[in-house]
Amino acid sequence: MQKVEARLPAFVGDGLAQLRVWLVQNGLLAETARSGSESALVKAAREAVEAAQRDFDQQVEALRTAKEDLAKDYGPQDIFRALRGQCTSTEAGEYTYELCWLAAATQKSNKGHGDTLMGTFAAVDRALADDAPRADGRSLGSGPRLVLRYENGQGCWNGPLRRTDVWLACADKDELWRVSEAEKCVYRMEVGSPAACEPEPAPPDAHAKDEL
Ligand code: MAN
Secondary structure (H helix, E strand, C coil): CCCHHHHCCCCCCCHHHHHHHHHHHCCCCCCCCCCCCCCHHHHHHHHHHHHHHHHHHHHHHHHHHHHHHHHCCCCHHHCCCCCCCCEEEEEECCEEEEEECCCEEEEEECCCCCEEEEEEEEEEEEEEEECCCCCCCCCCCEEEEEEEEEECCCECCCCCECEEEEEEEECCCCEEEEEEEEECCEEEEEEEEHHHHCCCCCCCCCCCCCCC
């Protein structure tokens, strides 16, 4: 007799459920159908279909997440992709301010009053800075700078949703230099980061994504 293993088909997904169908079909597993109840073969087949559907749904979800990630703006030459998920913070008076790259900006009370969302990452922008140089080097200086826009933060009492502009300057390490609130609930973070030292981006190439 031919060895059973030699005839086994290759199963994908939930191999166990498919193996049971195959065993029943090949007379190796009893199909004990009671009247009115689902036969073993039908049950195994249904379970195999359900398992394959679950696999398929997971793949579709993984594809959706990957596509969403590809469509996200990680800045010129994708410089912020590697920083995603990392945070930097600074203490200032009654608050500690935290910037999480491409995620959230948060104002944390040092007096135990809880956290306030200052905005979540929305876009990479560019704007002109015109700041005086500082002795410690922690200045945006003047010229075009990358600005990360964080929007839709916690509602301001009697006002709009909080939002934060994160101005970037080239520096040796990621450091949140200072935070100001010139207009109520509109914050400005000045941040030094090696990510801002990248050379000027090449003009957008319409075909770049197609070639991936
Ligand atoms: C809190 C902080 C401040 C903000 C006020 C607005 O005190 O988030 O930054 O100006 O709320 O009421």
